Amino acid sequence: MLIIVLLTHIIPKTEYGDIIFANTIISFFAFFMGGGLHEGMIRYGVLLEGQSHKKTLFQYAFKNGLKYSILIIIFILLLNPFLTKSMEGAFLFLILLSFQIISLYLVRLVKTYARIIHKNKLYARIEVEHSVLLLILVFILSYFLGGMGYVMSLILAPFLIAIYYMIRMKLLEKNQFSISKKRLKEIEWYGVEVSLSNAVAHLLFVVDIFILGHFSGELDVAQYKTSSVFPFSLSILALSVITSDYVKLAKYSETDKSKLKDYYLNYLKVFSIIGLGIVTFFYFFETYLLQLFGKDYHDTSGLMFVFSLGIVGSLLIRVPVWNILSAIGWSKVRFVLSVVSVIIYIGLCYYLTKGYGLMGTVVATSIMMWISGLLSLGAFVYYLKK
Numbered sequence: 001m002l003i004i005v006l007l008t009h010i011i012p013k014t015e016y017g018d019i020i021f022a023n024t025i026i027s028f029f030a031f032f033m034g035g036g037l038h039e040g041m042i043r044y045g046v047l048l049e050g051q052s053h054k055k056t057l058f059q060y061a062f063k064n065g066l067k068y069s070i071l072i073i074i075f076i077l078l079l080n081p082f083l084t085k086s087m088e089g090a091f092l093f094l095i096l097l098s099f100q101i102i103s104l105y106l107v108r109l110v111k112t113y114a115r116i117i118h119k120n121k122l123y124a125r126i127e128v129e130h131s132v133l134l135l136i137l138v139f140i141l142s143y144f145l146g147g148m149g150y151v152m153s154l155i156l157a158p159f160l161i162a163i164y165y166m167i168r169m170k171l172l173e174k175n176q177f178s179i180s181k182k183r184l185k186e187i188e189w190y191g192v193e194v195s196l197s198n199a200v201a202h203l204l205f206v207v208d209i210f211i212l213g214h215f216s217g218e219l220d221v222a223q224y225k226t227s228s229v230f231p232f233s234l235s236i237l238a239l240s241v242i243t244s245d246y247v248k249l250a251k252y253s254e255t256d257k258s259k260l261k262d263y264y265l266n267y268l269k270v271f272s273i274i275g276l277g278i279v280t281f282f283y284f285f286e287t288y289l290l291q292l293f294g295k296d297y298h299d300t301s302g303l304m305f306v307f308s309l310g311i312v313g314s315l316l317i318r319v320p321v322w323n324i325l326s327a328i329g330w331s332k333v334r335f336v337l338s339v340v341s342v343i344i345y346i347g348l349c350y351y352l353t354k355g356y357g358l359m360g361t362v363v364a365t366s367i368m369m370w371i372s373g374l375l376s377l378g379a380f381v382y383y384l385k386k
Helices: 002-010 013-045 051-083 088-097 100-116 120-145 147-168 181-205 207-215 218-233 235-255 258-293 303-327 331-385
Strands: none
Touching: 002 013, 002 120, 002 218, 002 258, 013 051, 013 088, 013 100, 013 147, 013 181, 013 207, 013 218, 051 088, 051 100, 088 147, 100 120, 100 147, 100 235, 120 147, 181 207, 181 331, 207 218, 207 331, 218 235, 218 258, 218 303, 218 331, 235 258, 235 303, 258 303, 258 331, 303 331
16 A cells, blocks of 8 residues: 555556556466465365475475466466557566566465464564565665566565575475375365466456556556555455464364354454444545545545445455355355356446446446355355255
């Protein structure tokens, strides 16, 4: 959030829009990084006994995941001319940002390992150090190199953090423990399924930028991004809770699923109050928040408030229930729900953006946060009644 505020004062709005467009495309392909092995690692890693077995799983995911990540980069480079056809300024940025696939995968592996050995404090520390390093690099490199410096920061920060912790925790040292080929195959397939469902679900955050860029160009893309940054950043409230409880939720699915219902109802009691506070805050303070981005971003008011209505749906339903479905192993169900949501969203976003421009895109996005959440909730209720 602070990074975007800094960037809007350093990088021209058109260049920032091009970078956002390119990075949005990368954010979609990032779900396939490592062939999804990091997803299989969190699901099955918690079930392994002993840290040595978990380290063996890390090494397997590291070695094979790098191969898959390189293939994804090559695929992105081949598609680049077609993906950036409507925004040619994003062409070079997409080439450079494709290498984020490797750096993001490495840091995700390290954080996943911290989770499966039940060291949530270590996981949180890695998150914080990554964010701080990224902020420092963005400030320094963007100041001297502009948009190119920002791109370099996005690649370097996760890579440096990952290398540091892999060395510090001796994660690549050989050990004599092994995991059966059958279990490794299960981990791989689970990772692929989850990656597919997550990628399709993330299309909800890619379609908007892609369609808006097609109809309106980089200026509206930049405005859209800055208007969404404060509301969307609040999703961390739900993600931080669910992420820290993920292992516990996975165990509930194996022992007593009624505890999953109790967990979610207790979650709703707290976040309903938070959601009301969020909507009230943006209703009264949106204008003041826009001033933080500089004079180029004062053009449109009302966007943040509409985004806040959507993010409440995400906090209350989409984020918690979506992750619960993952914890119980319903990756195929998530995939189907994702496909249905994206099909609805593409039509809704195309129609509203074409007819109402930037505001139409914002309205479409907010509506879809509620729709996708309600679809997930329906699946969760069905699971509880089985």
